[in-house]
Amino acid sequence: MEDRYEGLKLGNQLCFPLYACSREIVKKYKPFLDELDLTYTQYITMMVLWERGQINVKELGECLYLDSGTLTPLLKKLEMKGWVTRQRAKDDERVLIVTLTGEGRKLRERAAEVPAKMSCCVKLSPEETQTLYSLLYKLLGDCC
Amino acid sequence: MEDRYEGLKLGNQLCFPLYACSREIVKKYKPFLDELDLTYTQYITMMVLWERGQINVKELGECLYLDSGTLTPLLKKLEMKGWVTRQRAKDDERVLIVTLTGEGRKLRERAAEVPAKMSCCVKLSPEETQTLYSLLYKLLGDCC
DNA sequence: TAAAACAAAATTGCATGCAATGAAATTGTG
DNA sequence: CACAATTTCATTGCATGCAATTTTGTTTTA
Numbered sequence: 001m002e003d004r005y006e007g008l009k010l011g012n013q014l015c016f017p018l019y020a021c022s023r024e025i026v027k028k029y030k031p032f033l034d035e036l037d038l039t040y041t042q043y044i045t046m047m048v049l050w051e052r053g054q055i056n057v058k059e060l061g062e063c064l065y066l067d068s069g070t071l072t073p074l075l076k077k078l079e080m081k082g083w084v085t086r087q088r089a090k091d092d093e094r095v096l097i098v099t100l101t102g103e104g105r106k107l108r109e110r111a112a113e114v115p116a117k118m119s120c121c122v123k124l125s126p127e128e129t130q131t132l133y134s135l136l137y138k139l140l141g142d143c144c
Numbered sequence: 145m146e147d148r149y150e151g152l153k154l155g156n157q158l159c160f161p162l163y164a165c166s167r168e169i170v171k172k173y174k175p176f177l178d179e180l181d182l183t184y185t186q187y188i189t190m191m192v193l194w195e196r197g198q199i200n201v202k203e204l205g206e207c208l209y210l211d212s213g214t215l216t217p218l219l220k221k222l223e224m225k226g227w228v229t230r231q232r233a234k235d236d237e238r239v240l241i242v243t244l245t246g247e248g249r250k251l252r253e254r255a256a257e258v259p260a261k262m263s264c265c266v267k268l269s270p271e272e273t274q275t276l277y278s279l280l281y282k283l284l285g286d287c288c
Numbered sequence: 289t290a291a292a293a294c295a296a297a298a299t300t301g302c303a304t305g306c307a308a309t310g311a312a313a314t315t316g317t318g
Numbered sequence: 319c320a321c322a323a324t325t326t327c328a329t330t331g332c333a334t335g336c337a338a339t340t341t342t343g344t345t346t347t348a
Contacts, residue, residue, distance in 0.1 A: 008258070013259055015166075025159050057297065069334095069335070092343075123283070167335075201326075212326075212327050237312075237326095295344075298342095312328100314323100318319105318322100
């Protein structure tokens, strides 16, 4: 009577392909991001900043599903590279505002090539990609 | 002409929901795995061992998409907890064989509850879950 | 208004992940 | 057979992730 363990198989839990896929895709980014001197997490942080120009740590954390324990050291590194500045909000000293610099904005030019370079190694049809995309956001929204 | 940056938006790249979803789901497991004194990575390692009883590090790495840099310290921890043993293969000393212990097998009893507990926080229909599942494995197989 | 409650970041400690390198054993080759 | 190439695992170094705690600042409340 092995049935009671059926759900415990690696192949029967959604979490595993999610986990594995996520890491494998991030790994695919590495050669492209290395050229920009960015890690994957730094890259998605810069994506937010390229769109918004400025954001505080709390909001950034909500965008990326990351907390200050991860973001604080990461943002210090981006600051050292000269791509962002970090300063306290004048009206509320608790809040740290991260601002894209001119150099940071320049990086966007080179980063603009990355999505196209990546897309060719995703072997799903546009419809499949769209479906996957919707399901992931549904999962992210409902459960997480 | 912002179009040239369209692909750079966080919401337009498959990688991001994958990455975020994976971490959020793993986080959901934490309270259940804490009860078993397992981390998520230790949990999926034990799942392989519960199915196979014995496996070497190379094959385990292929199953989990992890390398020895991650697995070696993790397996030492599982060994210290008494759930696995680690010994070299007699016919090839390079190979390290990981074997489930009696105690390790007992843990399966308690772990058998985990998938059911988790499933109720995944708000996708069975069809959607199946679709997501297939697409993830397709992506994992083709591209990764 | 003083103290308590709350909020936002920073810090700390631990466990991954992973690239790069090293060490030991095995295999292939001239 | 000797030795180079390969294979397998271990080690090292760095960058996350994240829970828990601390620090600093703001808001609420008695």
